[in-house]
Amino acid sequence: MEASKTQHRHFIIFKPFGCLSQFASNDSKQQSKIFLGSLHDFPEGIMAIGRLDEKSEGILLLTTDGKMSAHINSRKVEKEYYAQVDGDISTEALQELKTGVEIGFDGGKYKTKPCKAMKLEGAPDLPNRGKKIRDDRHGPTSWVSITLKEGKFRQVRKMTSAVGFPTLRLVRVRVGGIHINNMQAGDVVEVDDFGVSVV
Structure with a gap:
């Protein structure tokens, strides 16, 4: 072995x-x-x-x-993402993310499984991105942590868009214990x- x-x-x-x-x-x-x-x-x-x-x-x-x-x-291993979204994400939108939202997938509709979602207090400490994200002069942005055990194509981006807060930057910060x-x-x-x- x-x-x-x-x-x-x-x-x-x-x-x-x-x-x-x-x-x-x-x-x-x-x-x-x-x-x-x-x-x-x-x-x-x-x-x-x-x-x-x-x-x-x-x-x-x-x-x-x-x-x-x-x-x-x-679906046994968690993947956690930090998403910077367009707008100040609402409690209602976070609740929708947690319970599951309908997204387009493979030419049809798919309802995401329940997941963990919470708003972060301010921007997380991440490396600068190669291409600059627009700044708050164009309207507020906020950061949310989303933890999934599934991984459909562009799932997090589709989820935040479905609740009215499109993703501007997406960083996977954890896979299992890593x-x-x-x-x-x-x-x-x-x-x-x-x-x-x-x-």
Whole structure:
């Protein structure tokens, strides 16, 4: 058992704004994009556990272990996001996020599962983003923490938009027990494991 563990390699990265959660693309329109492979010399067989869209930032886990990837992608492991939204988010909107909202998904409608959502007291301490967000001269913004155990395509952005507060900046700050801590955009850390046991 121990021998198989040591064969796999695991990485925590802070995916920067504008980077795609993939290693290459055959799409000619994407050739000028930034890919994960430009951040580090990753081993063969590495895969991203889930994705963050191009404009989203934060923790992305990479592994050579398919079982680990499937477990973390399952609905057992929490993912926490900090979203800067357009406007001063209301108590009513937070309650809607908590209980579940209807979003468009895969050509149909999907009701999100209940989740944790709370307004943050002021802006969190995060690295500067590569592209500046508009400032409060164009109207107030606020920050909300949203913790999910699911991960539909662009789910957090669709959720905040559904309650009337579109997301301006989105950072995944935690996956399970792994926190962003003092990582900076583009940082790559290799770890022995993710502290998650796979049965």
